Amino acid sequence: MSTTLKIDSSIHCDVLIIGAGGAGLRCGAEVLEKMPGAKVVALTKVSHPQKSHTSTAQGGLAAVDPKDPLDSTLFHMFDTWKGSDCTADQNVVKKVCESAWDQILWLENRGMHFSRDRQGRLSKRTFGGHTRNFGESSAYRAVFEADRTGKGIMDTNWGETLKRGITFINLCMAVELLIKEKQCVGCIIFKQKEGKFVRIYAKATVIASGGSGQVFQVTTNCRQNTGDGLALVLEAGLPVMDPEAVQFHPTGIVGPGILASETLRSVGGILRNKTLEPFMVHYAPKMKELAPRDLVARAIESEIREGRGILNPDHNIPHVWIDLRHLPDEIHEKQIPEVSSFFRRYVNLDPKTELCPVRPSNHYHMGGIPTNEFGEVQDANQEVIVGLYAVGECAAASFHGFNRLGTNSILELITMGQLVADRVIEHMKEGPENMPKIRGGQFVTRFSRYIDAKGRDNIGQIRNIMRSVMTEKVSVFRTEEGIAEAIETLNEMKERAERTALAGRGLAMNQELLQRWELDNLLAVAMVICRAALDRKESRGAHFRDDYPERKDEFNYHTLTTMPEFGAVELSRREVDMSLFKARGDHYENFDFIERKY
Amino acid sequence: MTSTYDITLKVHRYDPDEKKSWIQTYQLKGGRIMRFVDLLRKVNDEEDPTLAWGSSCEHGQCGACSMKINGKPLLACELLVENAVTYFKTTTFTVEPLNVAPAVRDLVIDVEKAYERVDQVKPYIIHPVPPSEAGEEHPISPDELEKYVNATRCINCFCCASACISSHESFLGPNAMLAAIVRVMDPREREKEERLKCLYSENGVYRCHSSQACSFVCPKEIDVAHFIALAKEGL
Numbered sequence: 001m002s003t004t005l006k007i008d009s010s011i012h013c014d015v016l017i018i019g020a021g022g023a024g025l026r027c028g029a030e031v032l033e034k035m036p037g038a039k040v041v042a043l044t045k046v047s048h049p050q051k052s053h054t055s056t057a058q059g060g061l062a063a064v065d066p067k068d069p070l071d072s073t074l075f076h077m078f079d080t081w082k083g084s085d086c087t088a089d090q091n092v093v094k095k096v097c098e099s100a101w102d103q104i105l106w107l108e109n110r111g112m113h114f115s116r117d118r119q120g121r122l123s124k125r126t127f128g129g130h131t132r133n134f135g136e137s138s139a140y141r142a143v144f145e146a147d148r149t150g151k152g153i154m155d156t157n158w159g160e161t162l163k164r165g166i167t168f169i170n171l172c173m174a175v176e177l178l179i180k181e182k183q184c185v186g187c188i189i190f191k192q193k194e195g196k197f198v199r200i201y202a203k204a205t206v207i208a209s210g211g212s213g214q215v216f217q218v219t220t221n222c223r224q225n226t227g228d229g230l231a232l233v234l235e236a237g238l239p240v241m242d243p244e245a246v247q248f249h250p251t252g253i254v255g256p257g258i259l260a261s262e263t264l265r266s267v268g269g270i271l272r273n274k275t276l277e278p279f280m281v282h283y284a285p286k287m288k289e290l291a292p293r294d295l296v297a298r299a300i301e302s303e304i305r306e307g308r309g310i311l312n313p314d315h316n317i318p319h320v321w322i323d324l325r326h327l328p329d330e331i332h333e334k335q336i337p338e339v340s341s342f343f344r345r346y347v348n349l350d351p352k353t354e355l356c357p358v359r360p361s362n363h364y365h366m367g368g369i370p371t372n373e374f375g376e377v378q379d380a381n382q383e384v385i386v387g388l389y390a391v392g393e394c395a396a397a398s399f400h401g402f403n404r405l406g407t408n409s410i411l412e413l414i415t416m417g418q419l420v421a422d423r424v425i426e427h428m429k430e431g432p433e434n435m436p437k438i439r440g441g442q443f444v445t446r447f448s449r450y451i452d453a454k455g456r457d458n459i460g461q462i463r464n465i466m467r468s469v470m471t472e473k474v475s476v477f478r479t480e481e482g483i484a485e486a487i488e489t490l491n492e493m494k495e496r497a498e499r500t501a502l503a504g505r506g507l508a509m510n511q512e513l514l515q516r517w518e519l520d521n522l523l524a525v526a527m528v529i530c531r532a533a534l535d536r537k538e539s540r541g542a543h544f545r546d547d548y549p550e551r552k553d554e555f556n557y558h559t560l561t562t563m564p565e566f567g568a569v570e571l572s573r574r575e576v577d578m579s580l581f582k583a584r585g586d587h588y589e590n591f592d593f594i595e596r597k598y
Numbered sequence: 599m600t601s602t603y604d605i606t607l608k609v610h611r612y613d614p615d616e617k618k619s620w621i622q623t624y625q626l627k628g629g630r631i632m633r634f635v636d637l638l639r640k641v642n643d644e645e646d647p648t649l650a651w652g653s654s655c656e657h658g659q660c661g662a663c664s665m666k667i668n669g670k671p672l673l674a675c676e677l678l679v680e681n682a683v684t685y686f687k688t689t690t691f692t693v694e695p696l697n698v699a700p701a702v703r704d705l706v707i708d709v710e711k712a713y714e715r716v717d718q719v720k721p722y723i724i725h726p727v728p729p730s731e732a733g734e735e736h737p738i739s740p741d742e743l744e745k746y747v748n749a750t751r752c753i754n755c756f757c758c759a760s761a762c763i764s765s766h767e768s769f770l771g772p773n774a775m776l777a778a779i780v781r782v783m784d785p786r787e788r789e790k791e792e793r794l795k796c797l798y799s800e801n802g803v804y805r806c807h808s809s810q811a812c813s814f815v816c817p818k819e820i821d822v823a824h825f826i827a828l829a830k831e832g833l
Binding site: 118193347505 | 642709
């Protein structure tokens, strides 16, 4: 069988983008705008770029409008820094916040259908953690396209890249990076539809493969977010940074786990427990429902743990309520129509008259492939891999540190997408010469293992066990004992996976083969999450250790993890960039390691 | 209230290696608010891992899991078992791929082929109106936006194209028409002529027979037929 595992053909291009979501295509659009005629190839694992996870982002995009006399970019930087629990990199925070409004205009000028105010200008709304005057009052700085902002970004960037002649390869996996002596020259891909392996040589390779939410059982992430990009760099011997920094959205809809946007709370939704008490006042007296995500998630989880949750009989999942009954019809119909309809569609209830069941759900991975402020990928010694870039949720520059503010993720996609493109263009203009011809071939070993495996088991069942243990032991609350148990389960699942024979034999559109590959990726990402979480004996942002509930200065660093073989995780550190603090400009004291209280 | 149902799925399968098509029957238990994607996953996890089908976001935002259930094109992620039993008055369901492109395997179709019709109408601003002042957005009043905003909600799931009674060979399809109509109505698009030429071409809106099947099946509840009627009247 393994004789069929050979390279079918080779392709040469200027820029290869692995992942065709918001970040990847923003990067592609910029390259094509500035270098018309460049050969840009974008791969996507889904059937079409529009099916990417970016399309599901609801709430909005944070950006300070220079015409707003009350807001300031400095406030946005402060909120991001404070929200990150002082672990974002300040050089990146500065760049992203400063270029935010230009990016909004870029999208608007290219046809994104932003919601408008009476004057026909872009409407703005407030979101958790976004404030004026360093925490004094809520800031109105999120522009949005109703509750489908991500779809607007996706459609606009897909349209722009299509217009400018990008080449898409859909239903395609990136299975091996071609790297030698700190230089990347492309990637080997597997085209699912044809069942063929193809080698792509590229002057620049941009990993934009999205998140890893499928590591957890209850998640807002799409089915494709299996941490493929992270596993790809781990396999190439490169690090993943801050894998333990995983965000749980406080309000996933019970059942499918999908996101009930923060918008529900910003328009006035109230969280209630079993006795219908509005409990947020006990956890964040000032911000209440608008407190940052991790605080709200822990508040809900605490209510549930202390027996004040409600059990959903169909899914056997405990939850709390979000009460939207008091909101005027106009808000239901104009501001939250899609989120509101989710409850009708997926739980069969009417949010205008009934309480809606929600619980914390895995939402976002702050950690990812370490890059510098230009999106260039670094190795464990923080040296740049020439020709290799990472952007979007799979990357960690790091803009979000240990906790991401709502509306900052799709902002990062488009700002970093453009910044990475600038660097890629510079790199191409320098004319990368003497690119070594790396042929690769590790993929043969890996896929032969899958195909030659003997034994009766089921990949879906193994995946489910992994996801349950990760949700139970390594999500909102973490302990040394729980994480150790999870690691043990991951090792067992890895062994079981190795002994699972595939039922289907052909390579073309073999879904089980894809899932087998994804399972290896999920297990690898879960393992580095666990090891980093175990090592960080403190609580910081979304990483909360029940046995070490305080943040500690001795952990003021980024975790770097590499994994030469499964389970053998090596840990090192990267310093947090404090350039805003060190520059000693106005209000620099707010960029020190400050307390994160709301 | 029944809490679980005994469900029978009759799934249209296709094997590209053997070039073989057949219908396979699966029997399984389905809880009342389980969705059809949950049922298909259950088949994969408990009975037959080879059954191929597609999904992505699984909450009606991406359109990757569109298929025909008992003949109706819909999103499998949005169909709850309880609602399906009530709507179709049966616990036996035929599951077929959408007929808008050839099947690649089982329920997975060649989406690229289907999208070629959308690409033809150029789903982007061809020739943008330059911004009025430096550093400013184009002002668009909420009333103006309201006229076409519903058409922008299309996710290209191709349910409308599947339900459409016009031929897929001659008509670009309702969703492709929406993509064109949005840009005719959007004040930021300067290139109206090419747009109108496309809308009124021999593959354009006049191929529509006004059955309104598109509006009837649209998972996003967009009144697709309304927009096509507007286009027929000259927008």
